[in-house]
Each structure stands twice: as structure tokens, then as C-alpha cells.
Amino acid sequence: MAERSFVEEVKKLRLSGGEVFSGEGILAVTKALLESGVSYVAGYQGSPISHLMDVLADAQDILADYGIRFENSASEATAAATLAASVNYPLRGAVTFKATVGTNVASDALANLASGGVVGGALIIVGEDYGEGSSIMQERSHAFAMKSQMWLLDPRPNLPCIVQAVKDGFELSEASHTPVMLQLRIRACHVHGHFIAGDNRRAKFTLQDALQTPQRDVSRIVLPPASFLHEQEKVQDRWPAAVRFIEERQLNEFFSADADDVGIIVQGGCYNTLLRALERLGLADVYGNTRMPLYVMNVAYPLIDSEVLRFCEGKRAVLVVEEGQPNFVEQNLASILRQAGSTTVLHGKDTLPVAGEYTASELLKGARSFGERYGRLQPLPVPPPVRKVFALKEVSAVGVDDGPAPAVLGPLADSVNGRPPGFCTGCPERPIFTAMKLVERELGTHHVSADIGCHLFSILPPFHIGATTMGYGLGTASAAAFGRPDGKRAISVMGDGGFWHNGLTSGIANAVFNRSDNLTIVVDNNYTSATGGQDILSSTALNPTRSTGHEIERAVRGVGVKWVRTLRRTYDVAGMRDLLREALTTKEAGPKVLIAQSECMLNKQRREKPLVRKAIADGKRVVREKFGVDADTCTGDHSCIRLSGCPSLSIKPNPDPLRTDPVATVLDSCVGCGVCGEVSHAAVLCPSFYKAQIVSNPNRWDRMRERVRAAVIGWLQRGDARRREAYAF
């Protein structure tokens, strides 16, 4: 079950022609797929396209109505390979994943797909995770489009344009026999807006039709001599066909193209931000009416030479707004202009930052610089240099220096800390790293190879564990060089998501085959939690449309690992510590695999909270647990926080009038996972932690016991209090 339920949103997928669709950008894409008559959709979840996958998962009955096959692919490579269905048959299909990590994984399949080409429209929707909030390396999908010669759409970030881009993408793909990538930036994926829906379409040619009458065409297969043919086809047939289509359909847009002799060329995705900058500079109005000529490339690749030359004709200079580097578009423009003998001056990365997100302020600066250079904007007056003036002030007599200190504001940066992501309250992964810290105290530090997933937060404070991360599921593989049987063992961490994505083969099987001696910790929390809690093979949830319950331990043993331990309650810090110690010191040769299994707390709470509320309302006996810290025994050292980092474990001012250091405190958000207590036991911290058990709807036995306790303990406590009271003042 995914983190968010889309039951409401799914209803929007049934809207018919003329009705208004209102919602997030990425959801609009799902509707556009239905309106385009797709036969199959596949993908691998990940920000910012997780919601697309989740919506489709919640919409399987609608998909079934239209005969659409929906796959939660094992990896992006699987997803991309799924598009092979469009190679021989007029079947429209779409796949989606996060770029550029997904594009990397998928590139083998994508390259083969692009080589042979397609008959049915093939659309690759990539969530471009670039800029602020991005959690991956800063690269762009553009390079993949160029190297495989696929077309890349980068529409203006509003819902009607995005929806139109989906539909155009299928047609462009069919017209040019080439797979098409649709890139959506993070903010575009999450933008709220509206568009007028069309009718959903059922494909005329179905998957069943294809299976009934299979087709093959050896010229579509990447083998010589066909592969040499593909190379020629790409430039002689497919490219020209694409250019023709893009020109005829006017996928790229011209705004006030002839209004001035300077202009700006911008990728569709950056249009809104640029427009705001131009509007602030007085060069455009809020409706997009602009005095600055604009050529908006909703198709980022290929560039259309004729359109570029048309736009630049008669212009002294153009500025190209291209986010990220290398500056593929700028180089391409330069060659187009040069070969045509154009005298138009080309500006780009000389005026705008070479690297980094093109934020509103960067575009404002760049557009201003361009405007000033060509006299379209008055240069801002340069503020005269400020000379420091020391006013003569009355000062007190020399030696008297204890007047009240003025309230001086220090640099703001000193007061604003970063907020690195951390493990959620009650997360079952935290105690794994706490145990690793404890083992570190005994056996010294080890080389730790991290992986992608929530567990990667262990590299951040307060744990500081993990030296490298090479990619999803590659935790074990990236410790391969250290697999020698002598010396300290390297530790790898891998999530269940990464394990099924590729880690079983690239990591575990590889370690078996190469006789590695390393330890791999597989963090099995029953979901791919980092991408929003989707089910995977080893999930224990009953999923009506997917086959789950396949144990990681059996898979690991299946590929030949002998030393496998499964800990079914990661909150058992001492147990985890002991298993880690054993794994790191055992004489047994070969890779060690430790499976740390506990359910993701976010998902667990989402499932259990309503049930508990209902049980209490129904008068059933329910025990809630919450941890707490006794402020009068806490001495404010915060070891507990350094070993945990739980968001619910915080600090508060010390109530003790003699102490100044803040004391630890447990916030109301505590879910009573028990790690605080386990840690204070395992690490022998301090006796300040207590666990409160609150019984709702107590039964008769509870009440009777409580009466006895209250009588005995209360009597003793009253006596003690009286004795203390005698000395009070």
C-alpha cells in the first residue's frame, strides 16, 4: 500500500470530454494517457513521478475497462524494455521513472529501442529531479535523448500544455518511428492547475490482437547488418520526419517574434520563471504579452534549424536559457547559426550561471544583464560606495565599561541550521544504525558502503555512517573491491527495494561467485519506503493485484549464501548488536547476509491508527505506549539523541534552577517503538527513560489491581511527602 491513497483522484480519470480536470500536474498525465488510447503502462516509482505510479495502481479497475496492462516494473530497465511491445505492433505504451537515475538504469533498453525504432507510439515520461530538493546527482536527461536519438519534450509547466505534450508525444513517436521522452521538472509534476478533459480512448489494436497474430521483422533487431541500417534510418528518415511533424504541428511557440531585434530562446520548462523575470523588468505583462521576442522550445531535442533561423533573422542578439550543463542547446544553436552564416550574437552561459538551477532570481539577473547590454533596460544606478563614518558619540569615562550591552544582531546564518532529512519517528531502521554505533565501540570503525533508500540517512547526523553510495541496489557491489578474506570486513547496507531492483544479482550473487567475505545488511521494511511505500516482492501486505510474500532470506540462500541471519524485530538493539558482532567476527568464509526486518513505521501507523481509534471508541481494552524522560535525573549530555536522532526525542529548557544545559524530552508524537529504552539499556546510558503504558477501557482486573496499587503506593508516598514537607521552605 502506497504512502498516499489516490481513491479521490482516481475518479478524475473517468471525466469525459468538456469536463474540467483539477489537480496535480503528474495526475493530469495519467488522464492524458487514457485519452491517448494507450495499451500498456509500466514504470518504477521515485520522486517526482511516484504519484503517477500510485494513481495507476489505485486505478486498475479503470485501466481494465480500457484493456490497459499496468506493470510495477522491477526496475527502470524492465520498464524501458516493456516498450518493446511497440516495436512490431501499433500499440501505444508509456513508461515512467525518475531521471536521471532511472534513465541510467534504463539506458541499455532505451538504446536498443531507439535503434530499431517503433511502430506504435512509445512515450518515456521522466520526472526530472534537478535543482532544489533533488536527491540525486545533477545531470540531465538531455544527454540520453541525444545519444540514442530520441526526441525530448519539455513543455511549458501548465496542465493544458503538459496534457497536450503527452498526446503530441505519441503522434510524434508514430510519425517518426522513434521513442519520445517527456521531461517534467519537479515543480511541474506537483503544480496544481486545470485543463479541459477529453474522452478516454480504447485502443483499436489490442494486446490480445498482437498475441493472436505475432509479428516479427528481423530488420528491427539490433544485429548487423540491421544495426547499420538503423544508424542511417535515424538520420535519413526518422529525424526529418520528426522535424516535419514538429514544424507542421507548431510544437514550439513564437511570442512577439518580430517585436524587437533581440530575443530570448527558452526551453518550455523554464518559460514561467522567465516570464516572471521579464514581467518584473517591465518587458512583459502578467498574461505573457511580451515586448521581448521569445522562441519557446517545447521540444528540447531535436532543435529545428528552420525555426531557429527564422527567429534569429534580423536579430542582433539572442539569449538562450538552458538549465544545467553541458550547454548542449547553446552549442547546437551556435552550429546552426554559424553554418547559416548568421551574424546574430549568441548569449547563454556567458550571461546566465553555467551550472545550477535557474531560479527566479538568477533569470531576473540574467535577463536584466541581457536587457541592459542591448539597451532595452536602463542600467540600475550603481550605489555610491558607502564610506564608513564613525560618528562622534558620547562615551563614558575610561575604565567604566559595564553599561548594558546593546542587543547586537549576529549573522543570521549562525542562527539558521540545516535540517537534514532523518529517520521518521519510530523508524525501524534507526536501531540498526544505533547497533552499528555500539559495535563500532567494540570492534572499531569499519568501511561502510551505503545504498539508496531511507537508510541512506545514516550518513547524516547523528549517525555519520557510510562512505560511498553508488546507486540503487549497489551497496554490496560497491564494496566488492574490499571482499578479501583477511583483515576487517567491509559492511554494505542495502534496502529491500534495492535488493529486488538489482541487488540480489549485482550484489549478493556477485559476492557469492567471487567468494567475498563482506557483510551485507539488508534493511527489509516491507515496502520501498523512500519512494512512498509501494509494495515489492517481499512485502507482507496482501495486495490483490500483485504477488507478495516472497522472502528475501530464501532468495539469498537460493543464490548460495550460507551465513544468513534474519532479525525480525530491529528494535531489539542488543540483539542487532550481537548479530552484527557475530557477522563481523565469525570464522565462516563467504559473504554474510543479515536481514533486518521490521515494518516501516509510517505505513504501520497509517494502517493501525484508525483501527486503534475505532477499538477505543468501541470500548475495547487498548494499551498505548509512550516514552518519557525524567527531567530531574537527566543531566543534559544528550548521548541518547546522538545514538537515536528520533524526531520525537528532543530537548527542552532545564527546569532545575541550578542547571543550564537543556534536558532531553520525548514529544507527543512518540509512537512508543521502544528504541529509547533499548538504547539506554544496550548503551548503558542513564536511568532517565521511562515507558508509560496507558490502558484505555481497562477491564475489571486492571481496575482492581490499580486500586490496590493506589492504596499501598499512595500511602507510602504520602508519608514520604509529609517527611519532606517538614524540611521544606
Added chain:
Amino acid sequence: MTQPIKLAILAMGGEGGGVLADWIVDMGEHNGYIAQTTSVPGVAQRTGATIYYVELYPAAQATADGGQPILALMPLPGDVDVVLASELMEAGRAVQRGLVTTDRTTLIASTHRVYSIAEKSALGDGRVDSAQLLGHAEAAARRFIRFDMAQAAEASGSVISAVLFGALAGAGVLPFARAQFEDTITRGGVGVQPSLKAFATGFARAQDPLDPATPQPAAMPAPQPRHPAVRALVDRVQQRFEPAAHFVLLEGVRRLIDYQDIDYAALYLDRMAGIAALPAVADTPQLVIETGRHLALWMSYEDTARVAALKTRATRFERVRGEASVKSGQILAINEYMHPRLQEICETLPAGIGRWLMRSSLPRRLVEKLTQHGRVIQTSSVHGYLMLRTVAGMKRWRRSTMRYAEENRRIEAWLACIADTADRNPALAVEVAQCQRLVKGYSDTHTRGTLNYDTLMAALERAGSNLAPATLRELRDAALADEHGNQLRAALARHALA
């Protein structure tokens, strides 16, 4: 020309920033505005900070002008009308990012703090100064509306986003009436009543935004001792010590009577009398206060009996009931996580028995085996309570324990060092007194603290009168900077004291 209304919301994961943005959009769309919102969530949903950005544009204006507004997907610094921050450091972040400007921005922020991991994990006090954040926010904003919204949310059984929404309405910066705000909440259909209540609080507070002045520490009521021996101690403080030191010394007396007995508190005052008699005190009254504070803390060192005493009190049971929000009809059980080890047990026993046990072979191994794992003791059960009460009762032979002898030796040495240093450099003596702050906690933490303390005292001895007070302070801060002592080692090396 008409401009969109631009709002930025800074919130942390799980605080309802998204809900707030959706409310504003929904309110706009139901009341004649074209609305757009977007955000960059990603990993920020797990405790990180997120910015939501909303723009609103009057639909009638767009129709009249025959256009569709192009709305931006990210805030332009200097071009934001309203910034809503769910927490004070997030307000600081908004200022840092240039989103808050004096010419136009109304900043609406909660003044409560959600501490960052850097603040929480410090070995001592790592909190940033809220006054700094407030000062910067005040200086940057055109209008700064602030109050503790976490408290307001809790009081109304709702969440901060509802209070912020109320404060936004109360600020009067959007062209919508209160009813239009409230209808939006009602339309949302989730937790409507608590949200409306929180909204009302936010609305009222925004119209009268002055935060009630931070409660000044109530003037200490005149002590009214009943017990004659206690009265004698109080009189002694009031007659023999400067008034500035009364608060700390009376707290010290109160604490040590509670910790041990009248005689122990008298010993405290004897020791303090020695400090107060130092000639240096005339110029440095601070020395009495700081020594008084830290001597009281040191003399009430945490041992097993003390912990047991604090855990078994009626007042403590009441406090836990409050912290665990136990409602009437519910039953509370309190479980303690204790891990007494051989060392702590030996320390609590009379010195002779303790030493014997430490040196013995079989009994020692037996105790070690028994104390290998921590224990959970249910203080709220009769059995557990009696057990802890018995342990608490062991304070009656505290003076004969190994730990007492050891702590006393250290205390005496520390006091002698203070007196000795005060003759040469009173300011340095104050710093020496404050070094007690390093010794705290239990087990490993206590060992580490004691080690650091010894290191500093050794450095002091080595440097003699050449040590500047600021240097000792720097060393102390370095000792509290990391667990592994790296910074302390570096600081010692820097001052050639290693």
C-alpha cells in the same frame, strides 16, 4: 497593472504545509481567483524543510483583460507578499533566502522552536538564540505577526496549519472575509471542528499579535522554614552571604537537604563560607554564585539511591500522568529502564563491602552476570515500587560508600583549586568553578566527563598563572563539542597545553 498575490509557506515535513497551501488555493478558486501552487517535497517529507509556493490572481481581471495569467512556480526574492512559517527557525530561513522584505512582506510565524539535530545532539547547550531569529525577522519584515502557534494548536486539539490559516485571515492581508476562510475549512471536511477552533485562536492572536511577555522568573518568595534546623540554615545564608548569592545558595540548601539531610546542607554552607571569605570575592562576587551553583550540583551527584528517590515520588507520578496525557478512566503503568552495573552497585554499598565485592572473584562474577542486561522495573507496581523505595532508603549509609569518599576527595580538591586560583586570578577561578559542568551523566558518559574534567585540571596545573580565563572557557567548550575528544585535543594542542 494587477499583480498576483504571492505567498510562500515554510514548513517541516508532517506539519501540514501542503494542507495549508491547498486551503489557500481552494479558498481562492471558490472566491473568484485563479490559483496555482507547487512545492518541492522529495526527501523533505522526512523531517526536512519544505517551501510551498502559492499565487492567486483575480479571475474577473483576467477575463476583463482577455488573458490567462502566467503564474510562477517559485518565489522571487523580494517579490513575496506573505510568508507563513510554521516555526521560528523556518522564519529565519525565509529571511535568509530573501523572501521577506521590508517593502511588502507580511511575515506570519510561530515562535515555538522545533530544534534541529545540531541543537539537539550537542553535549551541552547547542540551542540557537531565539532572540536573534526574532530580531532578524523583525528587521526584515514589513509586518511580523508572531506567537506560539504550537501551543495554540495543542490547546484547540488541532494542528499548526489551522492556526496559521487563522493568523493569515486575522492579518487581513488577503482579499477574503473570515467566513470565506472558514468555509474553506468546512469544505475540506477533515477534522473540521478542531480546525475551526484553532483557526479562531489564530485569527484572534493575529489581530492582537503581541506575544505575552516571556514570563519573568517569579521573584523568589521569602523562604518560610518551619523546621528550626532549616531555619538556622536559611538565616545563615541570609546573614552571612551577599544578597546576590541568596537564590543559588538557598536552592543549594534545599537540594542538599532533600538529597541527604540537614547536616549535609550545613556542610555545603561551611564549604561556601570558605569561598565567601576569599579576598578575591570582594571584586568578583560571581565567584560565590558560580561555586555555589556547581558545588550544590556536585554534592548532589546522581547515584542509584538518588535516582530511586526521585523516581518514587508522588509528584513524579503526577508529572508522568501529565506527560503521557492520561485521561480519567485510563490506567497508567510506569516502567523504568535501569541498568545498574557492578560498579554502580559497589559504589552504593558501604565502602568495605563495595571494595570486597569489587575484588572478589565468584561473587563479583555473579553480580556481573546478573547485571549484564538492563532491567525494566515497573515503579507503578507494588513490587517494583517497594524495590526502588528500598534502594532510595540506602541513602542513609551514603556517607560510608566508596562513591561518597571519591566524590568528596574530588570536591575538596576542586574547592582548594578554586581558592588557590582566586588568589592569583579571580576570573580564572570562576572558570574553574564552572568546569564542574563537564562531570555529569552516568556510566560511560560520566567516565568521559570526569576524564575531560581531569584533563582540564591538569592543563590548569601545567599552565599555572599563565592560563587566561578565556582559554579555560575555550577548552571547556571544546570538551563539550564532541564525544570523541577531538576538539579538546586540538584546542589543547593549539594552546600548547597537551
